[in-house]
Amino acid sequence: MITCRNSISTFALLLLLKLQLTAQVPANYSANYAKAPRFKALIYFSDRKEGAHVIFAHQTIDYLQKLTVGDGFLLDTTQNFGNYSYEKLKDYQIVIMPDGYPTKKEERAVFEQYMEKGGGWMGFHESGYNDKDTHWPWFVNFLGGGVFYCNNWPPQPAKIKVDQPNHPITKNLPLTWTAPASEWYQWNPSPRLNKNIDILLSLSADNYPLGIKDVINFGDFPVVWTNRQYRMIYLNMGHGDEIYSDATQKLLIINALKWVLSNDKQGNPFTK
Numbered sequence: 001m002i003t004c005r006n007s008i009s010t011f012a013l014l015l016l017l018k019l020q021l022t023a024q025v026p027a028n029y030s031a032n033y034a035k036a037p038r039f040k041a042l043i044y045f046s047d048r049k050e051g052a053h054v055i056f057a058h059q060t061i062d063y064l065q066k067l068t069v070g071d072g073f074l075l076d077t078t079q080n081f082g083n084y085s086y087e088k089l090k091d092y093q094i095v096i097m098p099d100g101y102p103t104k105k106e107e108r109a110v111f112e113q114y115m116e117k118g119g120g121w122m123g124f125h126e127s128g129y130n131d132k133d134t135h136w137p138w139f140v141n142f143l144g145g146g147v148f149y150c151n152n153w154p155p156q157p158a159k160i161k162v163d164q165p166n167h168p169i170t171k172n173l174p175l176t177w178t179a180p181a182s183e184w185y186q187w188n189p190s191p192r193l194n195k196n197i198d199i200l201l202s203l204s205a206d207n208y209p210l211g212i213k214d215v216i217n218f219g220d221f222p223v224v225w226t227n228r229q230y231r232m233i234y235l236n237m238g239h240g241d242e243i244y245s246d247a248t249q250k251l252l253i254i255n256a257l258k259w260v261l262s263n264d265k266q267g268n269p270f271t272k
Contacts, residue, residue: 038269039093039261040074044081046100052155052183052240053099053126060098060124063244067254073269081107086114093264094120094257097127098238101139112138120231120260125238129185143234144197144227146187152211155181155239159204160223168262169224169233169255170200179249180242184210190220200224200233201252224252231263 043064045057061077068075076092078084081102089095089110101123102108115121130140131148140147160179162170184203191197203210203221210216223236233256237243244250262268 037074041094042092043077043096049099055241056238057098089114097123099126118265123234128234144191144194146191149186149188153214155183158207161204163199169259177248180246182237183239196228198226
């Protein structure tokens with residue numbers, strides 16, 4: 001008799017478990033749970049840069065690594081871009097560069113091919129720095145034609161204003177906020193003059209004069225933008241250890257990451 005009851009109880013438990021596992025998710029269910037990592041991301045960085053830039057690069061790795069909790073996505077890091085042929089690089093839906101870009105001709109060619117064929121890029125601060133010694137015309141055009149012009153010093157907080165409040169990256173951000181201390185680059189000509197560039201965020205003119213040792217007194221000052229010819233975004237933040245100290249700025253970075261990924265021609269990974 002005891003054996004029979006135990007068998008019935010076990011059968012009932014198994015039946016209940018099966019019903020739970022096979023239950024259909026309602027058509028209007030608000031959540032979308034991933035069955036596997038949604039995408040692959042690669043961080044290319046260098047420890048052979050200015051100390052403040054290296055600190056930011058490692059903080060970026062730590063911050064994005066936290067976002068992988070639960071196997072939401074796969075994150076790889078490298079300090080040697082030469083290890084990546086196009087065939088290997090194309091497996092990544094986004095390449096993130098916190099403190100620089102490829103400097104060798106062969107590596108630059110691979111990155112160009114990756115971007116021209118629909119790759120995704122999110123670059124910070126020094127990854128957009130270019131001057132007369134860069135010798136990479138494609139990259140200047142990629143960034144919108146602007147060349148590094150001047151910067152404030154030392155790093156300091158600055159008032160940020162939203163240029164396009166209805167853009168997916170900025171729609172949940174305040175129209176203005178004070179960004180943590182950074183070294184801010186000004187560009188000439190301003191990327192705003194390029195018809196393919198969408199300026200999303202700028203430094204407010206309220207910041208002028210900007211700086212203590214090196215002082216910027218006027219001029220257009222975009223800090224976050226996209227180039228509609230590519231699946232990319234550039235964020236000028238990225239000097240020192242305070243960049244991830246502000247919740248609004250962290251939200252901006254997540255928004256930027258998701259926006260680049262959502263525009264993948266292979267499909268939006270967040271709807272899968």
